[in-house]
Amino acid sequence: MRAVGWVALAGLAACAAPEEGYVLDLPEGFPAPVIPADNPLTAEKIELGRHLFYETRLSGNETQSCGSCHLQELAFTDGRTVGLGSTGAPHARNVNGLTNVAYNSTLTWANPLLTDLETQMLLPLFGDDPVEMGAAPGQDAVLARIADDPAYQERFAAAYPKLDAPVTWDTTIGAIASFMRTLISGDSPFDRFAYQGDGSALSPTELRGLELFYSERLECHHCHGGFNFSEASVHADSVFDAALFHNTGLYDVDGQGAYPANNTGVYAITGDPADMGRFRPPSLRNVAVTAPYLHDGSAATLEEVVRIYERGGRLVEDGPNAGDGAESPLKSGLVPGFELTDAERDDLIAFLGSLTDTRFLEDPRFAPP
Ligand code: HEC
Ligand code: HEC
Incomplete structure (x- = not known):
């Protein structure tokens, strides 16, 4: 179990028995990234993750998604000096790009302890120093916005077919991490x-x-x-x-x-x-x-x-x-x-x-x- 901060990711192992193997499309010369055994890639999860990555309803005040600070055309940075959170709070650091993020041995600018995308994601979602997405105070209500949406009910069911109630923070985080692991760039x-x-x-x-x-x-x-x-x-x-x-x-x-x-x-x-x-x-x-x-x-x-x-x-x-x-x-x-x-x-x-x-x-x- 990963017990970090506000959410214990105990459910990941249970919900992620390997589905059909998904093969990443790797460029010539690229080794295979490490995919956590408890969050294998599937096409359905990746597609769900893409929707969630760009979902502003995941921030407390519904103004920001991951994609608000990580813009594709800027290699998933934001062009700002430092990040700007959903409540207007500036971050101390420049926004990291997400190019080939699956290969990073540690995450963010200087944190040797953050080694997987699932754990790192607790910071932008729930962190309060600074507030990025600000989902913590009403995290049940934030999740309910997703769980109540029929389109998401279908996508979660397809991505996590073995779960009776598939819309959880664990599955949400697992899907976004899966999407990010596909952000592979090797055609320059x-x-x-x-x-x-x-x-x-x-x-x-x-x-x-x-x-x-x-x-x-x-x-x-x-x-x-x-x-x-x-x-x-x-x-x-x-x-x-x-x-x-x-x-x-x-x-x-x-x-x-x-x-x-x-x-x-x-x-x-x-x-x-x-x-x-x-x-x-x-x-x-x-x-x-x-x-x-x-x-x-x-x-x-x-x-x-x-x-x-x-x-x-x-x-x-x-x-x-x-x-x-x-x-x-x-x-x-x-x-x-x-x-x-x-x-x-x-x-x-x-x-x-x-x-x-x-x-x-x-x-x-x-x-x-
Ligand atoms: C001692 C290791 C080291 C060497 C040698 C080094 N770099 Fe860096 N580079 C870093 C680190 C660490 C950072 C981040 C520094 C920071 O922001 O505090 C960085 C940042 C950068 C950045 C900014 C990237 C970004 O996304 O903000 C560029 C560009 C860069 N280096 C290019 C180079 C070039 C060109 C050379 C050779 C002239 C070079 N580096 C040599 C370690 C190194
Ligand atoms: C308010 C702007 C903002 C939002 C929203 C945001 N991020 Fe970030 N992100 C940042 C900043 C700033 C950093 C650098 C943090 C640091 O070094 O402390 C970062 C770093 C990262 C990194 C580390 C990348 C690397 O190279 O190690 C990942 C992964 C990441 N963010 C994913 C996400 C995900 C997933 C979401 C949505 C759940 C998200 N971010 C939402 C600003 C943001």
Whole structure:
């Protein structure tokens, strides 16, 4: 049983005896993601999950769905600096994209304890710090809106045929998680070049950028490596490695490496001073459409991000967060700084653009019903 927060997910195991096996349509070069044994994929559950992902009746005041903050055309981000909840409360962090989220070994920007989508979902649904969907105060009434809808009664019955009363929070969460596990993106120009044998898929500038990205001079691939451009990926044959969070020298507000108090990274979870400012390297797939960047949305463009790496950390000149992240004693050794010509910087940014998979951004299977 997963007993976390407001709902104990005890029912999942009971309701999820494997139905007909559903085979994910994986791109060339992609390993199989880990699918929890107690929530196997089925076509009916995925389709139900898509409806629920875009269902505003699931928020307390019926204004927001998951899809309000996770928009497909922005690779399931929202274009805002930080997320904005259904009651108008700002989130401390930038909205994570959901590209290939099934492969993330941990979820959200900096939480080593959140390792499955079902558990993570309790935060946007029921969390009150900050309120996102705000379903907690009247959670029975919120669920009743769904249970009373004949169209949903049919979909839940199809997705969970063994249950007499299939509309529960467990099944709702299980279906949305199943839908998210299908959000797989692997058809970018980079993929056609690297995995599909199309030597002409990348332009000369993108190719030069690729060489820079994988060079020891820039070090990008050490943290944004592998098929998903994040070392923080897990799949059927991988071994979990907890040392995946890094301080990239974005802040040093006290001369000892401190980050702003509302965004201290893994430190907020563990309390270990060594974890100050350590965040998960996000996947860089579709990164060209997910501006603004970084855990707090503090970089508006990819060029701004690249210039931070060039400098070996960020100088915040004034204001409450003033300080030079490049001097932080907690900064990763993989962010030493390096020099780029303007042309090289353009190449690197062009390469990042080659990770955009337009088919994913427009795929009707992922769109609002
Ligand atoms: C108010 C905007 C908002 C809403 C509504 C929202 N999210 Fe999010 N989501 C966020 C933010 C902000 C983060 C980053 C949280 C953090 O790092 O603490 C996030 C992170 C996530 C992640 C982690 C992805 C990763 O890369 O690790 C998942 C999964 C997710 N949300 C799923 C959902 C689902 C499912 C729903 C609906 C039940 C939902 N979200 C509703 C704002 C939102
Ligand atoms: C030491 C590991 C590490 C190295 C090396 C590294 N990154 Fe990152 N990268 C991260 C982490 C961690 C974050 C998130 C930082 C944060 O928000 O606090 C990040 C964030 C980013 C982002 C923002 C993505 C988003 O969705 O907001 C981009 C773009 C990026 N890195 C590109 C690069 C490039 C290009 C290089 C090489 C020049 C590089 N990274 C090198 C760990 C690394």
